[in-house]
Structure formats: structure tokens, C-alpha cells
Amino acid sequence: MELWYTEEHSENARFSIRVKRQLFSGKSPFQQIDVFEAEEFGRFLTLDGLMMLTQKDEFIYHDMIAHVPMATNPDIKRVLVIGAGDGGTVRELVRYPAISSIDMVEIDRMVVDVSRKYLPFTACGLDDPRVHLYFEDGLKFVRDKSSQYDLIVVDSTDPFGPGEGLFTKEFYGNCYKALTDSGILVNQHECPYYDGYAHAMKRAHARIREMFPVAKVYQAHIPTYPSGHWLFGFASKKLDPLRDLQEEQWNALGLETKYYNTDLHRGCFAVPTYVRRQLEEDAHA
């Protein structure tokens, strides 16, 4: 007998992983949550059937969403993380001694509970004393905040489920208000290849650009995400991720990473021509 997990990357393209066993299956008020174990990728978490992370390649995503902003401003003290219930993003952030507090806002408590139990390799940072967990809608949490975060990380699901509010103009505007003058907003920015994802990617970029004077996109290669080519958004009120990169300061921290390094930091903002066009296209949309 064979058991396969399959995700439809588009209506006409599928991605499958042979599953050894299923560790958890449950339905929260927000979504279907499943954890599997596979030979090729170790344990992996899916929400509403969509791949969130695998044990083998999650380091790529979490390195890139955390270290790119931190190397741009290693003095970041107060951080807001939205989504990220698996804990991987927080695991990377708590490695910075300069960070004084991390508010993590996850709408679905069950994702955190399941991750603590089945995905200790990502959830391990959640018990750091600087981390404060809030189980509510990120859009709601950020609405009444003003100039109090140096970094906001939006580690959300795709914009077609409970995460849809985190791709809206009102959300990006509320984030702008919640950030300090040197504040940075980093978000998972979908994939440029398949049409459905690319559309969401273009819309998100157009909305962020409308709100923030600095709005750039960087990339990473994540084998288990649709097309394997994934984007992140970097937006800020004044800091530029290339001009303001604090290479020496960051390297002096001596953090060991598996994907990120400061050379890659310079390179990852160089996106392919078709992606650059997609991002420019929307200027007229």
C-alpha cells in the first residue's frame, strides 16, 4: 500500500510526497491542520491541505524571513510577528540578544499546540521569555498600535483563507502606523510562477509600494513550495536593504546559518527579468 500527499500547485500541476504515516489530523475553527512524516522531507505541516513547512527545507524560509531584516538593522529591539504558528520564525529571531521583545500574533491556537507537540524543531523558540503569544486576528491586533515596533514579520498563509486579511491595503497601512521611523515590514510574498499566486504577489506588492517609500522584493529557492521559487517583501520607512546592510555588524554576531549569508543578502534582491516585469506591470494596474 502506498500513501501519498498531493498538493495542487495549479489546476493542472501537482506535487506529491510519499507519506510514511500521518501524525495528526484535526479541524480548528479556522482550518484543517495535518502533520505527516515522510522519508524524503521528514515531518511536514499542512493547513487546508497546503504545504506550510517540512523538516528538511524549512531552514530556507525561516533564514530568509528573519535574517534579511536583522542584517539591515541589527539594532532592532521590538518585533511583531504575525502568523508563524509553527514557531520557526521566532526560533531565528530569539537568537538575537539585542531583541528585547517579540509579540507573536497567531489567529489559530491549534496550530501552535500541534507544532509544539509534533514539530519541536520549529516550535522550540516559543518559550523564550521575550516572546509573548497572542491568539487573535493579526489585522485586529495591529489596528490600534502606533510607532511601537522596529520590525513586523508577516509569516502568513496564502491570501485565500484565514490569512486573506493580511494581504490587504488596510493591513499594510495599519502596519505602517505601528512601525517606528526606522521600521521594517517583511512578509512572505507568494510565488511569481503560477498565475494564481503571481496575481496575489503583484497585488501585495502594489499595495505595499503605495504605503512605504522603500518597497523591494527578494527571493529564495524552497523545494516544497509551488514552483520552488518563493518571494519575500521588504518594505520600510527609510532603511534600504542593500544600501543599509550592516555586513560587518551582522557577521560579528557569529550566527550560524544554513542558507543565509551576507553575500546571498546582496544577491537575493536581484530577481529574474519576468518577475521584475510583473512587479513593474502593476504600477499601471
Add this chain to the structure above:
Amino acid sequence: MSDQNRAPIYEALRQYASNRIVSFDVPGHKQGKGNGALLEAFGAKCLSMDLNSSKPLDNLTHPTSVIREAEQLAAQAFGAAHAFLMVGGTTAAVQAMIFHCCRPGDEIILPRNVHKSAINALILCGAIPVYINPGVHPRLGISLGMSVSDVRRAIAAHPKAKAVFVNNPTYYGVCSHLEEIVRLAHASGMRALVDEAHGTHLYFGEGLPLPAMRAGADMAAVSMHKTGGSLTQSSFLLTGPSVDGEAVRQIINLTQTTSGSYLLMASLDLARRELALSGRDTFRRVKRLCAYARAEINKIPGYLAFGSEILDGDRAYDFDATKLSVHTLDLGLAGIEVYDLLRDEYGIQIEFGDIGNILAILSVGDRELDIERLLGALSEILRRFQRDPMNMIQQEYIDPVVDMPPQKAFYAPKRKLPLEESAGCVSGEFVMAYPPGIPILAPGERITQEIIRYTRYAKQKGCVMTGPKDIELKFIEVVEMSLWSCGIPKSIVKTRDFPSG
């Protein structure tokens, strides 16, 4: 509640489909087989139910089986003696109420902020309106309900009127003292008719204003599609025990289609079932969402999400807490500007915006996540677009002078005059100003200096004028024969000479 889990029309449609009946009748698309584009757009299941009247499916104009059963179940669910399925919108239900009660020349008492469908019904049937001032909330600029003492005075002055017509609740959720108005009407032998277009949920929720049938009204037009979850254009007409149901059906059949849509009828059937079975929980949730949204909006400076604090025991006797209305002038933005910003900037479509307020409708289909988006967008509008606070325009109510029945004025030969020179003439047109959505003129009413002056003021203050053929309202069509009574002005322009645009 025994049979409320049944949906006879829907069940008959399913049965019909499973019998695989070969169709040599209308509609010609034959369950979509004849129109691929339609099939692609709406889906096979939907088109398989777009059928024609036949023995197993009953007939809307003379129901004897499944439609009659659906009507009985609806009557039971709403606490009415009869319920009629309406496929021409609540407009058709309002018109049927008025046609049933009024003959040409009969008087009917109604609030001035009545929906246009009621005035149109007067044009069709020749009844004569007796208007009551609904009053306007001074700060919010929204029109309210009818005062009991005004109704009593109108009944005393027009003892031969056939009916009292009540708008309940208003668009903004304001209710009159319905029970007392019904009592006054009945005490003088008049019918009590209720336009309940915005009140379907009152029958099913808890702690909401009194619905018409429970207040003892004779007839009520219930817009099932607005807050009840059925398809657009489907609606119920409810009648009380003293109304002859078969006579009402004859009236409905005068204007209702003989090819009633089974999609609309089945949607009424299913929506009624949902409301009867779980309406109480649904509207408890809607009320909670609304209360949450109101409280959160009131924390954002510049907005006032008003509620039962506007009640005054008379014109605002009760408030429907499922309505989310927000006053925006303190933000320096007109309601209509906030309405446009929400849609154009944030992709949020709300129901309505006037000068002072916006109105969001919450009903069976709303989710917490979407409320958060509305709240997030309102707080962003404050940050990005706030200006100096604005004042509400001074509203005044001008008692209309009804010189001739609306029907006569509507069909009479007319001339086009500059509005400024039309004092003394009888209007052939509607003029409505938003806010507050109260007609300034209706066909058959005398144009006075006071009206001309007010119109000038309202236009200058940015009110939107609707109704007249000349959208700028520089000109107005008046009843030709009324020209003699005011001395014919110099600059008469015949209708056909009037430059378009």
C-alpha cells in the same frame, strides 16, 4: 415548527430532476443543454432547476400543491395567516398591499420618507397620499419613523382614509411605535400596512424590534433577499387573519409574471427553512458581531457608530441592532466619501453612504474576518484622509401640498420650466434629496417659494438630487393645466425643445 425542516418546492425540483423527465416545454435552454455559455456560467445544478410550471411543480398564479405548502410553511414561520411568494421584489409586495386597500380617489396615510415603490403604486392605482413628517435626527441627518401623535392627527383629519402605511424599520434601522399605530388605524377602521423591506430578521432574532405580524398589522412586505438569505428579487407578502387571502392573490396576479422563476421560489423556500431552524442563532451572532463592530468603531476617533442611544420614545421608538450605521462628519469626510474610499481603496463594498453617514448591512453571510477588514480600513481612512470636522446641513421639513392625485399629475400633459420660475405650479416629477432621502416633491404637489429656496440650499450644500429628468434640476416638468393658476411665466420651454444633457 413541525414541518419547518421541509422545503416543498426545492424537494419537488429535486424529484423532478431525478425522474429525468424529457422536456418539450419552456424554458428553451432545456436545463442548459441549449446554451453552453449559460451552463458554464451558472452550472448544471442551477440550470436543472430553472423549470416551468407543471403538475409536479405547481403554479404560482394558482397554487394547489408544493407552492401552496411552501406558502403555508412560510406563513407559519412568520406568524402570518397567509404568505405569498413574490418574484417581482418587495416593490411588487408593496404595490399589492396598496392596490388591495385603495381604489382611485381613496386616501392613504403614509410617512414622507416612504420608498418610491409606494408612491409609484399611488400613481398606478389613483390613490391620494396624506403625508406625515418622519422627522430628521438633528445631528445625524437621518429620517426617523412616524410620531404616534402625528398619526392620530392625520387619522382625525382624514377619517375616510383606507390605510396607514408604515416604514418599519427604516433603512437605518429606526422603528416607529408600531403596535400603537396599528391600534390607532384599526380603531378608525383603517388597514395597517407595513413596508418591512429591511425587517425580515425581526421575525427570527431575539431582542429585536417588534415585527409587523406580531404587532397586529394587516399586511407586510418582507424583503427576504435583503437580510434573510434568499436570491435577489425574491420576497414575501404576509397578511393577517382579517385579510381575504384569495382576494390578495388576485391583486398580485394583476401584475406578477405568469412564469415565476423556480430559482427564486426555491430560494425563498430554502431561506425560510434556514431562518425557521437556525435564525435565532444566526441573528444572535449577527447582533453580537454588530455590537462588537459598533464598540470598536467608537474607539476610533472621528466615527460615531450610533445605536439605541438615539431613541426618543416616539419617532425613534426602537432600533434594529443588526444595522451598522456610522456618522462620519467629525472626521471631515462625508459618508459618501467614506463609502467610495472603502470600495476604491480597500475593496470593501458597503450598502449606502449619504452626506453624514455610512450604512453597512450585516446578515446571515458575514464573518469575523471581514468585520476586522472593515475596522482596519476605517482606521486607515482616519490616518490617511482625515480633514477638519464638517457640520450637518440644516434640514427642514416642508409639508407637501397635494393639489392633485399623483396619477393625474403623472399622466397629465406637462411643460418644462426653469425651477426658479415654477412657484405655484404643480410638479409632474419626483424630486428627492439625499440626505435625508425624503422627497421634496412628488407628482401632483405644488411647487412653493419655500421649496425652491430649500432646493437651492440643499444643492449648494452638496445634497444629491434624484428623480427629475434634468439631473441638475435647473428645469422641472410641471403639469400644464396648473400654469393658469400661477400666471404663465415668460420663459416656458416645451418639453421637446428642451436641450438634452
